[in-house]
Amino acid sequence: MGERLPLFPLGTVLLPGLLMPLEIFEERYRVLIRELLEIPDTETRQFGVVAIRRGREVGPAVPMIHEVGCAALLRRVEAHPDGRFSIVTVGGPRFRVRSVDEGDRPYLVGDVDFMTDPVGDEADATTNTAVVARLLREYTERLAASGTVEIKLPDLPTDPTALSYLVAAAVVTDITERQGLLAAPDAATRLRAERALLRRELGLLERITTVGSNELSRIKPSSN
Structure with missing residues (x-):
């Protein structure tokens, strides 16, 4: 049997080390926060964020979760x-849900196993830390130049695990892909996936920029 952890299903993915602000308005989660505040501040006050696989954040129906x-x-x-x-x-440690209890609490409670965060292949992780950091800088510069979105990067960590989670949060992608990065078995595997993801996204941005430039070249100036 694992540990019991209150669960908060969301339509997004929380990643270790990253901030997540939330507005708590549903009564069941107000109860959760009030209960957490009863825990002495010298102890850990936490709940588990799980991304929704199918269903909705709000409402009585229990969603399918990752x-x-x-x-x-x-x-x-x-x-x-x-x-x-x-x-x-x-974001704190990752966990794997064994089972979900819909019993005596107004919110879901999971029986979970907390997961470790191994680096994996150290040589591979070290190489890809440098490559992925370079690709991420190029990616954010391209996004800003295209006017799509502006991401302000902090100083990038040199630790493979920390960088891998920062990249997973920074890349504009869908919940399924981000969830896959969260669930990767180790930092080396996650960084390899992010290297491929960033190269794919840079290619898309390059094509968008090229198409945009071609369209602009066809526009004739007005004589008015």
Whole structure:
């Protein structure tokens, strides 16, 4: 048997080390936050974020969730007069859901196994840390130049695991692909996938830029 952890299904993926602000308005999750606040602040206040595979965040129906999630460590809580909470969490360790209990609590509770974060093949991870960092910088510069979105990068970590999660958060992709990066068995595997992902996205951005330039060249100036 694993550990019991309150679960919060969301239509997004939380990654270790990354911040996630949340607005808590459903009563079941208000109950969860109130219960967490009863835990002494010298102890860990956490719940598990699991990405939804099928279903909705809001409503009584229980959504289908992905097997691998990430613990959300409660860092800041602001209570509002109407009972809502504004919270800030940071991603903690990953976990694998064994089973889900829909019993006596208003929210889901999972029987989970917390996962380690191995580097994997160290030589491969070291090589790809440098390659992926370079590709990520190029990717964010291309995004900004295209006007698609601007991502402000912090100083990039040299630790393979930390970089792999930062890249997983920064790349504009869908929930399925981001979930796959979260669930990767080790940092080396995740970085290899991100190297391929960034090269694919850079190729798409290059084609978009080329098409845009060609369209502009066809526009004739107005005589007015």
